[in-house]
Amino acid sequence: MAQQRRGSSTFTHENTGMKITFLGGGNMAAALIGGLIERGFAPAAVQVIELGAALRTQLGERFGVRAVEAADAAALACDVLVLAVKPQQMRAALAPLAGRLDAQLVISIAAGLRLCDLARWLGTPAQPYARLVRCMPNTPALIGAGVSGLYADPSVDEAGRALAARVMAAVGSTVWASSEEQMDAVTAISGSGPAYVFHFIEALEAAGRKLGFEAADARKLALDTVLGAARLAAGAEDSPALLRQKVTSPGGTTEAALASLATAGWHDTLVTAVMAAAARGRELGAELGKD
Ligand SMILES: NC(=O)C1=CN([C@@H]2O[C@H](COP(=O)(O)OP(=O)(O)OC[C@H]3O[C@@H](n4cnc5c(N)ncnc54)[C@H](OP(=O)(O)O)[C@@H]3O)[C@@H](O)[C@H]2O)C=CC1
Numbered sequence: 001m002a003q004q005r006r007g008s009s010t011f012t013h014e015n016t017g018m019k020i021t022f023l024g025g026g027n028m029a030a031a032l033i034g035g036l037i038e039r040g041f042a043p044a045a046v047q048v049i050e051l052g053a054a055l056r057t058q059l060g061e062r063f064g065v066r067a068v069e070a071a072d073a074a075a076l077a078c079d080v081l082v083l084a085v086k087p088q089q090m091r092a093a094l095a096p097l098a099g100r101l102d103a104q105l106v107i108s109i110a111a112g113l114r115l116c117d118l119a120r121w122l123g124t125p126a127q128p129y130a131r132l133v134r135c136m137p138n139t140p141a142l143i144g145a146g147v148s149g150l151y152a153d154p155s156v157d158e159a160g161r162a163l164a165a166r167v168m169a170a171v172g173s174t175v176w177a178s179s180e181e182q183m184d185a186v187t188a189i190s191g192s193g194p195a196y197v198f199h200f201i202e203a204l205e206a207a208g209r210k211l212g213f214e215a216a217d218a219r220k221l222a223l224d225t226v227l228g229a230a231r232l233a234a235g236a237e238d239s240p241a242l243l244r245q246k247v248t249s250p251g252g253t254t255e256a257a258l259a260s261l262a263t264a265g266w267h268d269t270l271v272t273a274v275m276a277a278a279a280r281g282r283e284l285g286a287e288l289g290k291d
Pocket residue numbers: 023024025026027028029049050051052055083084085086087089092093094109110111136137138139191192
């Protein structure tokens with residue numbers, strides 16, 4: 001996998017001339033739109049096609065973007081179309097677009113769905129639409145701290161690949177996958193990953209409550225520990241394993257906790273959980289693309 005540094009340059013419609021439309025305006029689209037706008041992308045260059053009326057109003061009020069119920073000509077007059085509906089909703093959502101795209105770069109952020117199936121659904125029987133990139137972002141994109149995996153259809157040219165990377169780099173760091181199969185692994189590690197970390201924070205917070213802290217203090221202790229440890233690990237030359245050892249005094253408190261985690265099989269349980277997520281991604285792709 002090739003890694004890229006987090007981008008932080010000003011990214012406006014005026015200086016890129018780029019228009020971006022989202023199909024689906026839910027959690028992940030909102031995180032990406034919020035991240036792009038926060039980093040200087042002009043709201044006037046962003047459109048959303050979203051079925052839910054309440055969500056359309058909310059997106060308009062929150063971000064100042066144009067939100068429409070169906071893919072009208074204005075919505076499709078974009079450079080980048082981001083497919084951000086649930087995998088199970090994708091085929092039906094793409095049906096009204098089939099055969100209507102010409103040069104737009106299509107970025108799918110859907111878990112599991114394979115490029116070959118998206119190309120079929122977006123194109124015509126005679127001509128699948130292959131200007132497609134699979135990306136897997138995560139919700140910290142909302143604060144510009146996401147990480148995204150990308151994999152482009154081999155037919156996508158260098159300009160198309162650079163455009164996809166530019167969009168995702170505006171909301172965090174990027175990693176190119178070397179095969180499409182790796183996208184299910186990215187989904188399992190970093191796409192779903194924030195949920196594992198939030199779950200860990202919940203558990204640390206629950207322990208704080210059990211040990212007598214008020215809710216606010218228990219949360220602060222848990223959150224600042226995760227934040228500080230992640231920042232330390234990100235900036236350190238030492239590996240996470242070495243950093244862990246440096247916290248663990250022989251015969252001390254950390255050793256007692258880590259022994260308890262080892263007895264519970266915590267490390268292997270987490271690895272198994274990530275494998276289950278990757279397997280579910282593969283299964284979704286096979287299930288939803290089978291005909
Ligand atoms: N959430 C996450 O952390 C991440 C999600 N993803 C991927 O992002 C995609 C979106 O996930 P998420 O944002 O969580 O899902 P959401 O359900 O929050 O968002 C999807 C939105 O699309 C709407 N929608 C459904 N069908 C259509 C249609 N035909 N036209 C327009 N809008 C439509 C849905 O409306 P309604 O609710 O009424 O159906 C919903 O508001 C998924 O494919 C997921 O795999 C990727 C990375 C991380």
